[in-house]
Amino acid sequence: MTNDTIGSVLHETRTFHPPQAFVDHARITPDRLTSLREEADRDPEGFWGRLAQEEIDWHKPFPQVLDSSRAPRYTWFEGGELNVSVNCLDRHLARRGQKTAIIAEGEKGDVRVFTYASLHREVCRLANGLRKLGARKGDRIILLMPNVPEAVIAMQACARIGALHSVVFGGFSAESLKSRIEDANARFVITADGGHRGGKIIELKSFVDKALSTGCKSVRNVVVLKRTDHGIAMDDKRDVWWHDLVANVKDTCDPAWVDAEHPLFLLYTSGSTGRPKGIVHASGGYLLGALLTSKWVFDLQASDVFWCTADVGWITGHSYVAYGPLAAGATILMYEGAPTEPHGGRFWEICEKHGVTIFYTAPTAIRALMRLGDDIPAKYDLSKLRLLGSVGEPINPEAWMWYHRVIGGARCPIVDTWWQTETGSIMMSPIPGAVVTKPGSCTFPLPGIDADVVDEEGERIQSPEEGGYLVIKRPWPSMARTIYGDDARYQETYWNKFNNRYYVAGDSAHRDAEGYFWILGRNDDVIKVSGHRLGSMEIESALCAHPNIAEAAVVGRPDALTGEAVVAFVVPKGARPEGDAATKLTIELRAWVTEQIGALARPAEIRYGDNLPKTRSGKIMRRLLRSLAAGEVIAQDTSTLENASILAQLAA
Ligand code: PRX
Numbered sequence: 296m297t298n299d300t301i302g303s304v305l306h307e308t309r310t311f312h313p314p315q316a317f318v319d320h321a322r323i324t325p326d327r328l329t330s331l332r333e334e335a336d337r338d339p340e341g342f343w344g345r346l347a348q349e350e351i352d353w354h355k356p357f358p359q360v361l362d363s364s365r366a367p368r369y370t371w372f373e374g375g376e377l378n379v380s381v382n383c384l385d386r387h388l389a390r391r392g393q394k395t396a397i398i399a400e401g402e403k404g405d406v407r408v409f410t411y412a413s414l415h416r417e418v419c420r421l422a423n424g425l426r427k428l429g430a431r432k433g434d435r436i437i438l439l440m441p442n443v444p445e446a447v448i449a450m451q452a453c454a455r456i457g458a459l460h461s462v463v464f465g466g467f468s469a470e471s472l473k474s475r476i477e478d479a480n481a482r483f484v485i486t487a488d489g490g491h492r493g494g495k496i497i498e499l500k501s502f503v504d505k506a507l508s509t510g511c512k513s514v515r516n517v518v519v520l521k522r523t524d525h526g527i528a529m530d531d532k533r534d535v536w537w538h539d540l541v542a543n544v545k546d547t548c549d550p551a552w553v554d555a556e557h558p559l560f561l562l563y564t565s566g567s568t569g570r571p572k573g574i575v576h577a578s579g580g581y582l583l584g585a586l587l588t589s590k591w592v593f594d595l596q597a598s599d600v601f602w603c604t605a606d607v608g609w610i611t612g613h614s615y616v617a618y619g620p621l622a623a624g625a626t627i628l629m630y631e632g633a634p635t636e637p638h639g640g641r642f643w644e645i646c647e648k649h650g651v652t653i654f655y656t657a658p659t660a661i662r663a664l665m666r667l668g669d670d671i672p673a674k675y676d677l678s679k680l681r682l683l684g685s686v687g688e689p690i691n692p693e694a695w696m697w698y699h700r701v702i703g704g705a706r707c708p709i710v711d712t713w714w715q716t717e718t719g720s721i722m723m724s725p726i727p728g729a730v731v732t733k734p735g736s737c738t739f740p741l742p743g744i745d746a747d748v749v750d751e752e753g754e755r756i757q758s759p760e761e762g763g764y765l766v767i768k769r770p771w772p773s774m775a776r777t778i779y780g781d782d783a784r785y786q787e788t789y790w791n792k793f794n795n796r797y798y799v800a801g802d803s804a805h806r807d808a809e810g811y812f813w814i815l816g817r818n819d820d821v822i823k824v825s826g827h828r829l830g831s832m833e834i835e836s837a838l839c840a841h842p843n844i845a846e847a848a849v850v851g852r853p854d855a856l857t858g859e860a861v862v863a864f865v866v867p868k869g870a871r872p873e874g875d876a877a878t879k880l881t882i883e884l885r886a887w888v889t890e891q892i893g894a895l896a897r898p899a900e901i902r903y904g905d906n907l908p909k910t911r912s913g914k915i916m917r918r919l920l921r922s923l924a925a926g927e928v929i930a931q932d933t934s935t936l937e938n939a940s941i942l943a944q945l946a947a
Pocket of ligand 1: 685
């Protein structure tokens, strides 16, 4: 057990046992974990079938657990009927109606509280309102919402009537919103007059207006939540205020019973190719995954206050804000605003104020807050915290140790959770009362999840420390079912590499001598900036759509704060700009990318060349560009390059 510092990088080799005080009350003890794993390995279908029966309220029981006959198109619990919102709300009413479901804190410090009964009422009212507008089972409804309880209410209302929501993150541009509305062929949009972030108002409704002004013919109505005092334009024929829509409707609503395989939602995410893909999740399997992992990984107990800081626009906000913890009957906290507004202690102040016991965030946020120094969290009482979580990107050992020591007071286990939009719920993570952790490792797959690291031939890599493809070898209930409108792309992206035998995650990983998994990063052209997933091709197409740009290649480079940063190599039409001309073009291109995709995708750095490094067959050598972006000396063989001289120009 040593702990030494190499240069500025902490090399942490200590291991951390679950604290006894935690183990004493944990939902899953080491023995229980062993028996779950044994049960899952012995009879995976029986395992999932038992859990689905015990954990979900079925309207009609499922006749079979798994259908593999059309693999890799797997279905789970098909023929069974349920409603997800009934499972998140109605089933708690009798015993927990007055329990707090959501505590919502706004950036300005305004607080609202919903009990399970009041949340149920609001969901029913909106569901009735949506039905009044003509929304039906199977309709697609786009949500562009601030991170407020009404976002959850809208998601749950869609689930109640069997409509599919597709939440779009508020940081995307009107262009991105438009392409998602059109891809989903959505009939309704639910938005707000604005949201609060960083002391400013995010003009959500005007984004919707802009998107709808140039297309999106499928949209019939836009429902608008009043969240700010800021005036907006309403189109009388199309737009309706949320409060008007629900003014005269009943506060109960008959749920639509749907097949377990009925899609619950689409969520767009970036992949290797240009267009974002609408990942489709199915009602029954997704609910089971979100619910079980909420209980297993976060150890949810009756008195907990669970704060997952993710925006509802991301999968984490779906599984661990809108669905999983509510299905488990927990109390959650939602915060609308920036982590440092109006001061750097905002997160810790909220933890103290509301007695947060479980806190789940992304490494980027941890690193940013760590930089502000230890005295800030020291000002707040964080003694109620009992469990900490991390998600979205690898957590570096320094950040892990800081989180452990300064936020967790060295008494809270840390769950480093690995999963993806496509997996629906957490796949690998420590079980906090049962697994010994190592900073930077997501430890082991959860019971029932058969993850592995394989080589180019699909064979398990035996030697510890050797990296390979992260795959999941058996289907699991919360797996994505398809890409909306493009099943061929789904199969090609996730299954074809190893002849449909395994789900291919797109990450590389290795396992150490004790079998712990360590995620190394993406092995496709996806870049993770502050945990947000960006497709390099998507940014490249945006850049190439600019009238002055001939060609562009985008790669990620390591960044101490955001994990990765976007670096663009650009070939302009005409002469390569230098000095002021280059600065001017850079400003313009950054604004252009913001306009086309959103501020998340804005390149941190743009370099100009007369060409890009290409092989003789014309393929861009991204590997070399990655090295250039990271400022590395090119040690690789460049003899296959058509135009090696260009490297010197781009390195400058
Ligand atoms: O590369 C992995 C990284 O995030 C990717 C999935 O991104 P997204 O679909 O946006 O979902 C993020 C939240 C679930 C993965 O392919 N990733 C996620 N969690 C971790 C991680 N990398 C390392 N460690 C993690 N705990």
